[in-house]
Amino acid sequence: VQPDAWVADRGNYPWPREGVFGARRLLVPGSRGATMKNPLDSLMGTVISGLVITLVLYVIVKVTEGAAT
Amino acid sequence: MMVENSIAGLARWLHFIFGIMWIGLLYYFNFVQVAALKDANADGTAAGITKHVLPRALWYFRWAAVCTWLMGAILLLTMDNGNGFVKAFTFQAPFQGIGIGAWLGTIMLINVWTFIWQNQKKVIGITPATDEEKAKARRVAFLASRTNTMLSIPMLFFMAAGFTHKSMFGL
Numbered sequence: 001v002q003p004d005a006w007v008a009d010r011g012n013y014p015w016p017r018e019g020v021f022g023a024r025r026l027l028v029p030g031s032r033g034a035t036m037k038n039p040l041d042s043l044m045g046t047v048i049s050g051l052v053i054t055l056v057l058y059v060i061v062k063v064t065e066g067a068a069t
Numbered sequence: 070m071m072v073e074n075s076i077a078g079l080a081r082w083l084h085f086i087f088g089i090m091w092i093g094l095l096y097y098f099n100f101v102q103v104a105a106l107k108d109a110n111a112d113g114t115a116a117g118i119t120k121h122v123l124p125r126a127l128w129y130f131r132w133a134a135v136c137t138w139l140m141g142a143i144l145l146l147t148m149d150n151g152n153g154f155v156k157a158f159t160f161q162a163p164f165q166g167i168g169i170g171a172w173l174g175t176i177m178l179i180n181v182w183t184f185i186w187q188n189q190k191k192v193i194g195i196t197p198a199t200d201e202e203k204a205k206a207r208r209v210a211f212l213a214s215r216t217n218t219m220l221s222i223p224m225l226f227f228m229a230a231g232f233t234h235k236s237m238f239g240l
Binding site (some may be wrong): 039041043046047049050051053054057058061063065069 | 099100160165166169207212214216218219220221222223226227
């Protein structure tokens with residue numbers, strides 16, 4: 001496929017595209033047009049993200065505490 | 070020593086009061102108002118919320134955030150012979166846990182006054198904006214508010230580090 005054809009046919013490739021408000025959205029390779037959803041768009045995603053960050057920070061604190069002693 | 074303890078006690082008490090107001094309003098926006106506005110927009114009653122509720126809620130929200138941070142800073146300054154504030158923000162022992170909470174609270178405060186408030190001013194009409202700018206501001210404010218809701222979960226975990234956390238999590 002030639003570069004010009006890539007541009008013309010880029011809708012079929014999993015490359016970043018212009019999303020809502022001009023933001024670029026990352027397409028999942030092989031998903032053919034399906035976009036990754038922002039977890040912050042749902043309350044469940046927000047809470048789960050918060051819990052994951054809590055766990056990650058907790059592990060970091062415990063590891064650094066262990067390294068300090 | 071007694072004066073220092075009194076200041077610490079007062080700061081802790083006010084830190085809780087302002088903190089509950091701040092995070093309570095944050096949860097109101099995210100858990101109640103977003104869904105309510107969606108329904109209200111559908112039946113044409115959104116103006117009641119955006120005109121009368123939102124400006125008042127945002128006023129208490131952003132100033133409660135400032136007062137919460139200030140009371141927390143005063144509380145930290147009363148600890149460890151005045152070194153608590155610096156030790157927390159530089160993650161020195163034994164302030165690593167509260168340091169994480171303090172940094173998260175600081176990021177959230179900055180988020181309130183920059184991304185949330187600056188964009189909400191366009192949404193509620195304090196700052197003139199086109200419909201397109203309003204739509205973009207609404208999205209940015211929404212994501213910033215959701216980011217703060219997400220960060221409030223680890224922030225409260227580390228802020229609440231006390232005797233229970235010591236026994237349960239070793240913090």
